[in-house]
Amino acid sequence: MAETDPNLMLPIHEQISEALRSRIRSGELPVGSRLPAESTLMEEFSVARGTVRRALRTLNEQGIVQTLQGKGTYVRSGRPEPSIAQTLVGLSESLSYSEKSLTTTVLRQDIVPASAYPEFPSTLDPAEQLLFLDRVRSLDDIPVARLKNWVRLSLAPGIDGTDFETTALFTALDRRATGHLSSGRRTFEAVLADGDIANTLRISTSVPLLFLKQVTYLDDGAVVECSDVWMDSQHVTVAMNLIR
Amino acid sequence: MAETDPNLMLPIHEQISEALRSRIRSGELPVGSRLPAESTLMEEFSVARGTVRRALRTLNEQGIVQTLQGKGTYVRSGRPEPSIAQTLVGLSESLSYSEKSLTTTVLRQDIVPASAYPEFPSTLDPAEQLLFLDRVRSLDDIPVARLKNWVRLSLAPGIDGTDFETTALFTALDRRATGHLSSGRRTFEAVLADGDIANTLRISTSVPLLFLKQVTYLDDGAVVECSDVWMDSQHVTVAMNLIR
DNA sequence: CAGTGGTCTAGACCACCGG
DNA sequence: CGGTGGTCTAGACCACTGC
Numbered sequence: 001m002a003e004t005d006p007n008l009m010l011p012i013h014e015q016i017s018e019a020l021r022s023r024i025r026s027g028e029l030p031v032g033s034r035l036p037a038e039s040t041l042m043e044e045f046s047v048a049r050g051t052v053r054r055a056l057r058t059l060n061e062q063g064i065v066q067t068l069q070g071k072g073t074y075v076r077s078g079r080p081e082p083s084i085a086q087t088l089v090g091l092s093e094s095l096s097y098s099e100k101s102l103t104t105t106v107l108r109q110d111i112v113p114a115s116a117y118p119e120f121p122s123t124l125d126p127a128e129q130l131l132f133l134d135r136v137r138s139l140d141d142i143p144v145a146r147l148k149n150w151v152r153l154s155l156a157p158g159i160d161g162t163d164f165e166t167t168a169l170f171t172a173l174d175r176r177a178t179g180h181l182s183s184g185r186r187t188f189e190a191v192l193a194d195g196d197i198a199n200t201l202r203i204s205t206s207v208p209l210l211f212l213k214q215v216t217y218l219d220d221g222a223v224v225e226c227s228d229v230w231m232d233s234q235h236v237t238v239a240m241n242l243i244r
Numbered sequence: 245m246a247e248t249d250p251n252l253m254l255p256i257h258e259q260i261s262e263a264l265r266s267r268i269r270s271g272e273l274p275v276g277s278r279l280p281a282e283s284t285l286m287e288e289f290s291v292a293r294g295t296v297r298r299a300l301r302t303l304n305e306q307g308i309v310q311t312l313q314g315k316g317t318y319v320r321s322g323r324p325e326p327s328i329a330q331t332l333v334g335l336s337e338s339l340s341y342s343e344k345s346l347t348t349t350v351l352r353q354d355i356v357p358a359s360a361y362p363e364f365p366s367t368l369d370p371a372e373q374l375l376f377l378d379r380v381r382s383l384d385d386i387p388v389a390r391l392k393n394w395v396r397l398s399l400a401p402g403i404d405g406t407d408f409e410t411t412a413l414f415t416a417l418d419r420r421a422t423g424h425l426s427s428g429r430r431t432f433e434a435v436l437a438d439g440d441i442a443n444t445l446r447i448s449t450s451v452p453l454l455f456l457k458q459v460t461y462l463d464d465g466a467v468v469e470c471s472d473v474w475m476d477s478q479h480v481t482v483a484m485n486l487i488r
Numbered sequence: 489c490a491g492t493g494g495t496c497t498a499g500a501c502c503a504c505c506g507g
Numbered sequence: 508c509g510g511t512g513g514t515c516t517a518g519a520c521c522a523c524t525g526c
Binding site for chain 1: 510511512513
């Protein structure tokens with residue numbers, strides 16, 4: 001693997017996976033076709049087998065190819081459209097695939113001490129400042145989701161000046177965070193709406209809601225943000241695509 | 245790594261990841277603590293570094309630990325919920341990471357014509373045979389999930405002879421399906437239990453349940469199975485890990 | 489600086505698949 | 508059977524972390 005610009009130096013396994021991705025995009029490796037055997041790729045890229053396998057692992061994890069023992073590695077049939085749940089994106093990024101108009105109303109946007117939210121999923125100095133965001137998302141003017149977010153201001157300085165009616169939280173985080181957003185975790189539960197939630201979603205308290213708890217991590221493992229989301233599944237469904 | 249029973253022979257890296265999972269469950273490795281360094285684990289298990297890394301990779305993918313360059317591998321905060329959602333696995337595969345005992349009761353196991361389930365997510369000959377499975381999953385004898393599955397017998401011949409109290413559906417599908425399981429799709433909703441569901445889960449009809457609709461595809465894109473799952477989120481939480 | 493994980497090599501043996 | 512991927516070893520060098 002030649003590499004001309006030292007600034008663009010990427011691990012060899014990433015260069016290989018990108019080269020293969022490119023062949024798949026161009027149609028040189030059509031859907032359903034078999035990739036060259038690992039031994040062939042070793043020779044072609046002049047690397048050890050472990051490096052080829054590391055590259056193929058990435059493509060498998062991305063759902064681009066599927067490796068079958070004793071048979072080979074095959075280009076997957078057409079990639080499913082981006083799903084809301086599989087990669088780390090904000091709710092608005094995923095809902096925006098819909099044709100309906102998405103609007104956001106900010107109910108509260110305050111700076112609070114960490115002691116005001118002891119459930120924050122990592123231990124904080126009680127005096128640390130958090131940005132508290134309380135919003136309602138509507139599709140075609142029907143409220144469908146209530147979102148409460150807590151953001152560590154020390155890890156996203158200046159984010160409190162954002163207009164969150166027009167800017168998605170993830171967009172602001174990408175710009176302001178001291179590190180890169182790296183991973184997240186979501187849990188799903190079913191709950192009944194409490195009075196406050198029911199009011200803003202204009203439903204009764206006996207309606208079951210989809211409740212998501214989310215945590216967003218930076219590269220270094222620090223929790224930069226966490227959120228509670230209640231969704232009315234009569235109006236929005238959470239879907240995800242899965243890879244074996 | 246000694247291995248006495250050749251029938252139970254598992255790859256060494258899986259034995260190591262299970263050993264570490266067990267230490268985490270038992271509290272020997274508490275939340276937030278650092279795992280032994282890879283070099284230490286090499287000595288302890290008498291394996292090469294690559295094998296240790298393969299084991300840690302599994303735990304990372306399952307969201308149980310988080311590895312940080314130059315620092316170490318840490319036990320993740322939060323309950324170790326099984327991450328059912330990121331890769332295509334059956335419910336039992338994901339719940340089995342819990343320390344509780346998982347049991348399955350089969351309520352019905354019948355062959356029905358496709359006409360009996362018009363909601364099947366692909367167009368079928370009304371006379372085609374489907375295996376209908378109706379099961380209850382319990383953790384420590386508390387019923388936590390009700391599962392209804394419809395499997396196309398023509399794509400998984402002989403699967404109707406399986407004992408589904410001891411064999412997971414995905415295990416049977418892996419063995420019987422005419423192609424490889426390749427992908428799937430899940431949707432999440434919150435619903436109220438109807439009378440029948442409430443009875444089997446021993447809850448009232450006003451309890452909100454997590455409702456999952458799932459579809460499983462083969463390599464060639466054919467729908468081989470679909471299912472409806474109701475889960476009591478007071479007892480089980482669905483979690484997923486997300487990568488940016 | 490020492491310790492950690494990330495990458496990479498060059499071999500080896502095995503299990504699975506298909507003809 | 509030959510070809511494929513799955514596992515595993517025993518090294519090596521490097522980048523990042525924290526003291």
